[in-house]
Amino acid sequence: MSDNNFKLRNGGGCLCCHGCGRQDRQLNTYDWLADIPGNNEDQEMVEVQFKNTRKGYFRNSNHLKLAKGDIVAVEANPGHDIGVVTLTGKLVPLQMQKANLKSDVEIKRIYRKAKPVDMDKYNEAKAREHSTMIESRQIAKDLNLQMKIGDVEYQGDGNKAIFYYIADERVDFRQLIKVLAEAFHVRIEMKQIGARQEAGRIGGIGPCGRELCCATWMTNFISVSTGAARIQDISLNPQKLAGQCAKLKCCLNYEIDSYVESQRKLPSKELELETTSGTFYFAKADILKGEIMYSSDKNILANTVTIPAKRAFEIINMNKRGEKPDNLLSTDHQRNNAKPIDLVEQESLTRFDKHKSSNKKKKKKGNNKPQPQAAANVPQEPKAANANENRRQENKKPNKQHNRPQRKQNNHEKQGNKPTQEEKNQA
Secondary structure, three states: OOOOOOOOOOOOEEEEEEEEEEEEOOOOOOOOOOOOOOOOOOOEEEEEEEEOEEEEEEEOOOOOOOOOOOOEEEEOOOOEEEEEEEEOOOOHHHHHHHOOOOOOOOOOOOOEEOOOOHHHHHHHHHHHHHHHHHHHHHHHHHHHOOOOOEEEOOOOOEEEEEEEOOOOOOOHHHHHHHHHHHHHHHEEEEEOOOOOHHHOOOOOOOOOOOOOOOOOOOOOOOOOOOOHHHHOOOOOOOOHHHHOOOOOOOHHHHHHHHHHHOOOOOOOOOOOOEEEEEEEEEEEEEEOOEEEEEEOOOHHHHHOOEEHHHHHHHHHHHOOOOOOOOOOOOHHHHHHHOOOOOOOOOOOOOOOOHHHHHHHHHHHHHHOOOHHHHHHOOOOOOOOOOHHHHHHHHHHOOHHHHHHHHHHHHHHHHHHHHOOOOHHHHH
């Protein structure tokens, strides 16, 4: 089977292997148009990725045959830069629209595929990045600038360096640029990034067990507030709500629209339900399930009752008419209120210990087998009243060791008295 016909099978269809890119790069995009005929012929625009999350779109003016993973030399200002091709074909114009690139922006071009000479310069420049970052941090500290230089990226030819920094307020780094240019003898460019962008550049694993969203697919960062946590009834614990960037997790905004829509179907928290047995107050609600828990005490949970939102609206309408039900639960709900049986036993914490206990019970049953009736009918000797009687009984008992050889002799005598087979035949 050739590589062109290879398909990755899954439950809903198949995935083309050419649509997958290298998984060791951030913001990786699956090319879902890779298996369309004629997709490879359209290579006018190419997506090229540089260090971490920096991407760019370039024009293939020389009509080079490029594929994912090819290292190319692209136009830069000044000189050239080295990057990796991450996307080709008809999906590139759609990605450019998603990136909101303006039509009047001048698109740079691809020079060639990287040569060994280009790679040598590129590797030399990359080797200086860490030491440059450490020195630049010390320089910024000496100038008393309230900023943190998080990363340094050298251009492929080593003529330019981009310094990524984080600052809460506006920083005047004009003096810093002069000092950095004199220290490293390259062209300096400063780029301010946020805490979320820095986490995306570094990468990592989130508490959900998956790679960070900001390092895989998220490019636009929307502000997140604690109101999103309140709407979803999430406890306001800073350690659980904060991500690796020390900001509120971006995933708090993912399901907020569903919660807002579901919350509109629930009654107000301020409404009280009156029954013949007393007044019930709102305690908490399961928004997505549509159930509400009411308590007979306003301050603590007491005599709690959980009812669906439909039943709550029925009681509210009855109270408006001056009527009071006997209890919060309806007759139909009382019948179906039996606790469901967990047949799979997925919720039981001791589901794996039951087999061990059953084996122990079987062993106990095996040890408690009934003894034969002959042994059961043997009368037991009465217990001695005191220690003296026990001693007398021990003295009266015959010595078993002396009787053993006599029993053996008697057995031999009994065996000798038995008639042989020949005597039986003669008789």
